[in-house]
Structures are given as C-alpha cells and as structure tokens.
Amino acid sequence: xxxxxxxxxxxxxxxxxxxxxxxxxxxxxxxxxxxxxxxxxxxxxxxxxxxxxxxxxxxxxxxxxxxxxxxxxxxxxxxxxxxxxxxxxxxxxxxxxxxxxxxxxxxxxxxxxxxxxxxxxxxxxxxxxxxxxxxxxxxxxxxxxxxxxxxxxxxxxxxxxxxxxxxxxxxxxxxxxxxxxxxxxxxxxxxxxxxxxx
Amino acid sequence: xxxxxxxxxxxxxxxxxxxxxxxxxxxxxxxxxxxxxxxxxxxxxxxxxxxxxxxxxxxxxxxxxxxxxxxxxxxxxxxxxxxxxxxxxxxxxxxxxxxxxxxxxxxxxxxxxxxxxxxxxxxxxxxxxxxxxxxxxxxxxxxxxxxxxxxxxxxxxxxxxxxxxxxxxxxxxxxxxxxxxxxxxxxxxxxxxxxxxx
Numbered sequence: 001x002x003x004x005x006x007x008x009x010x011x012x013x014x015x016x017x018x019x020x021x022x023x024x025x026x027x028x029x030x031x032x033x034x035x036x037x038x039x040x041x042x043x044x045x046x047x048x049x050x051x052x053x054x055x056x057x058x059x060x061x062x063x064x065x066x067x068x069x070x071x072x073x074x075x076x077x078x079x080x081x082x083x084x085x086x087x088x089x090x091x092x093x094x095x096x097x098x099x100x101x102x103x104x105x106x107x108x109x110x111x112x113x114x115x116x117x118x119x120x121x122x123x124x125x126x127x128x129x130x131x132x133x134x135x136x137x138x139x140x141x142x143x144x145x146x147x148x149x150x151x152x153x154x155x156x157x158x159x160x161x162x163x164x165x166x167x168x169x170x171x172x173x174x175x176x177x178x179x180x181x182x183x184x185x186x187x188x189x190x191x192x193x194x195x196x197x198x
Numbered sequence: 199x200x201x202x203x204x205x206x207x208x209x210x211x212x213x214x215x216x217x218x219x220x221x222x223x224x225x226x227x228x229x230x231x232x233x234x235x236x237x238x239x240x241x242x243x244x245x246x247x248x249x250x251x252x253x254x255x256x257x258x259x260x261x262x263x264x265x266x267x268x269x270x271x272x273x274x275x276x277x278x279x280x281x282x283x284x285x286x287x288x289x290x291x292x293x294x295x296x297x298x299x300x301x302x303x304x305x306x307x308x309x310x311x312x313x314x315x316x317x318x319x320x321x322x323x324x325x326x327x328x329x330x331x332x333x334x335x336x337x338x339x340x341x342x343x344x345x346x347x348x349x350x351x352x353x354x355x356x357x358x359x360x361x362x363x364x365x366x367x368x369x370x371x372x373x374x375x376x377x378x379x380x381x382x383x384x385x386x387x388x389x390x391x392x393x394x395x396x
Contacts, residue, residue, distance in 0.1 A: 003324075003328060003344075004324070005321075005348060005351065006317055006320065006321050006348065006352070007306065007348070007351050007352050010306065014394060058392060058393040059392065059393075060269075060392045060393075061268040061269065061392065062264060062265075062268055062269065062270060062271035062390045062391075062392060063264075063268070063271075064262040064264060064271055064273060066260060066261075066262060067260075070259040070260055070261070070284075071258075071259065071260060072260060073260030073261075073262055073273055074273075075262060075271055075272075075273040075388055075390060076390075077390045077392060077395040079392070079393075079395070086268075086392075108205065108208060119204055122204070123204055126201075126202070130201065146201075150203060150204065150205075153203065153205050154204065154205050187390075187392075187395025188390065188395040190273055190388040190390075192260045192273060192274075192275045192385075192386065192388075193260075194256060194257065194258045194259065194260060194275060194277070194284075194385075195256040195257075195258070195277075196212055197275040197277070197385025197386040
C-alpha cells in the first residue's frame with residue numbers, strides 16, 4: 001500500500017476543500033494517486049471538490065510591494081476570470097496600487113465576512129456601552145456608525161484608498177471590474193514588518 | 199474616556215505578546231495611550247512585554263520572489279541582529295535564495311517546532327503502522343527514519359537547499375551565520391499561488 005503522507009493529505013485538502021478524514025480515506029482508497037482520488041471524490045458527488053475545481057481555474061496575479069528600506073513588505077493575490085484580463089495593464093496597475101495600499105493602511109482582513117464573529121460582537125458591546133448616556137432612540141444608530149468606522153479602519157475593502165481618499169478600495173476595484181467586464185477580487189494578502197514576526 | 203479600538207488592541211498585542219484581555223485592560227487604564235500602557239505592563243513585570251520589546255529591536259529584511267508568469271509568489275522575513283549585517287550582500291543574497299527556495303520546495307513550516315503536535319503524533323502513528331510487519335527491535339528505528347524524511351519534505355530548515363542539494367537550508371543559514379558573526383533566522387514566510395486563495 002502506498003504511503004499517505006500528511007503533506008499529500010494537506011495538498012489534497014487544499015485542492016478539494018474536503019475534510020481531513022475524507023481526504024485521507026479517498027487517498028488511501030486511490031492508493032495515493034491524487035488524480036484517482038479526485039475522480040473518486042467527483043464520482044461520489046462530493047460537491048466541495050467541484051466547487052474548488054472551478055475555483056482553481058481562477059486567473060489573476062500575485063503582486064508584491066517592498067518598502068525602500070526592505071524592512072516592510074506586502075504580497076497579495078488579485079483574481080479575475082481570464083488570463084486575458086490578468087495581463088491587462090489596468091489590472092496590473094490595480095494589483096500594484098493595492099500592494100502599496102496594504103503597506104500604508106495596514107488592514108487586518110480582506111472583507112467584513114473575514115472578521116471573526118466574536119470580534120464583531122465584542123466591538124458592538126463596546127460601542128453600545130459608549131453610547132449608554134445618549135437618548136435610547138439614537139443609541140443603536142450611533143453604535144452602528146461606530147462599527148462602520150471600525151470596519152473602515154480594519155477591513156481592506158472598506159478602507160479609504162490611499163491614492164484617492166474620496167474612494168474606498170471597493171469602489172476602485174468595482175471601477176476596474178466595470179471597465180474590464182470581469183469579476184475582480186482580492187483573494188488574500190500578507191504584510192510583513194521586520195521585528196514583528198517570530 | 200478614549201475609545202479603545204480592536205485595531206489598537208491588536209497592535210498592542212503584537213507589540214507586547216500579552217493576552218487579549220490583558221491588553222484591553224492596560225490600554226483602558228492608560229486611556230488609550232500605547233506608550234503609557236507599555237510602561238504599565240513593564241512596571242508590573244509582565245515578562246512577555248519585555249521579551250517582545252527585545253525582539254522588536256531585531257534587524258533584517260523582507261524579501262519577495264515572483265515567478266515570471268506572476269502567478270506564484272513568496273515573501274519572507276529574514277532576521278539578523280544589526281542593520282549592518284542586514285545590508286551585507288551575502289545576507290541579501292541569502293534572503294533572495296530563500297525566497298526562491300520557498301517557491302520551488304513549498305515548505306509548510308519554518309521549523310519542526312512549528313508543526314502542530316497532533317500532526318506529528320498522527321504521522322508517527324501512520325509510520326508505526328507501516329512497519330508493523332518488521333522485526334520489533336527495528337520498528338522504531340525505521341519509523342524514526344520515515345518521520346525524519348517527512349520533516350525534510352515539509353519543514354523549511356530541514357529541506358534540501360534547491361541551489362545545492364548536498365546541503366539543507368539550515369546548513370546554508372548556519373554558514374552565513376558563521377561568516378557574518380550574527381545569529382540569522384527565518385521569522386516567517388508566505389507562499390501564494392493564483393487560484394489557491396479564497
């Protein structure tokens with residue numbers, strides 16, 4: 001029997017989006033053959049595998065920004081639908097601008113949905129306690145405003161774009177989206193500063 | 199009272215390495231003044247704060263590698279002790295080589311200690327089951343060998359260096375370490391491939 005390493009399982013998980021045990025079982029059944037395991041997953045209608053397979057076909061580019069002192073850097077994955085748009089100059093410029101923006105504005109998450117629910121609940125609690133002395137009928141409204149301001153500090157898509165603060169990052173992406181006719185999205189980003197790592 | 203945002207708390211946590219509630223309490227007490235909160239932490243002998251403060255003084259550089267098709271990229275933080283060495287050509291070359299290595303060899307962790315204990319236990323279990331038919335007195339030895347081979351697949355420092363596979367990455371770092379006279383270490387890395395993100 002072929003040896004099923006944790007790395008093989010990890011890679012198969014990434015590829016299919018299936019659970020750990022499911023991946024192990026499939027790889028074992030396929031005697032370690034990834035192609036065969038994927039076919040097995042599909043035959044059995046394991047939906048996530050199909051979903052992920054569709055997503056793996058995504059186009060886009062990886063862009064980085066390094067500060068002149070080489071002590072700070074960012075990297076992001078910007079997705080579109082086709083290689084044609086991935087090679088478009090405006091798309092490339094957007095990737096560059098976003099890498100710079102992430103350096104300057106230090107977001108913690110790409111989108112609101114990425115913020116852990118517990119953090120949102122905690123922020124709401126804090127904001128509600130801060131408006132305890134305001135008239136009851138406007139408390140919620142003020143707290144909502146504070147939460148929205150908090151999102152615009154911490155969430156990339158909600159931040160003011162550093163090159164033009166009359167727009168949010170989301171606005172800028174939507175504009176390129178409209179001009180290229182393709183759905184464009186930030187998949188993920190990393191931001192490293194020397195001394196902040198382990 | 200000053201508003202203590204989650205971002206402020208997050209940044210204070212990064213800086214001090216203290217727990218979430220501890221950071222909140224300190225920031226509140228210091229009325230949001232980070233400097234003051236840090237002083238409070240130190241006065242009370244919160245050891246982690248001192249540790250981190252020492253670590254924040256680390257030198258080094260952020261290096262990136264982007265594959266020619268811009269569909270794959272890596273970023274890493276390479277630390278040393280002084281800015282003098284951070285500007286050293288050999289140190290810079292090491293950073294470049296490691297960024298390329300991470301692209302090619304796809305490690306999952308920097309060092310063995312970073313692998314979750316549960317994963318190591320699981321691998322040991324698998325390897326022991328694979329040697330069940332071997333003589334009892336050599337089972338453990340073979341399983342150890344398999345585990346070691348697994349580390350050399352998944353752990354950056356244990357991997358064969360892509361530019362010279364007679365050495366491990368650790369060997370290469372130690373050599374630069376010896377020549378510069380400074381402790382050099384990889385703090386962290388990221389590796390993005392288009393389509394593998396969200």
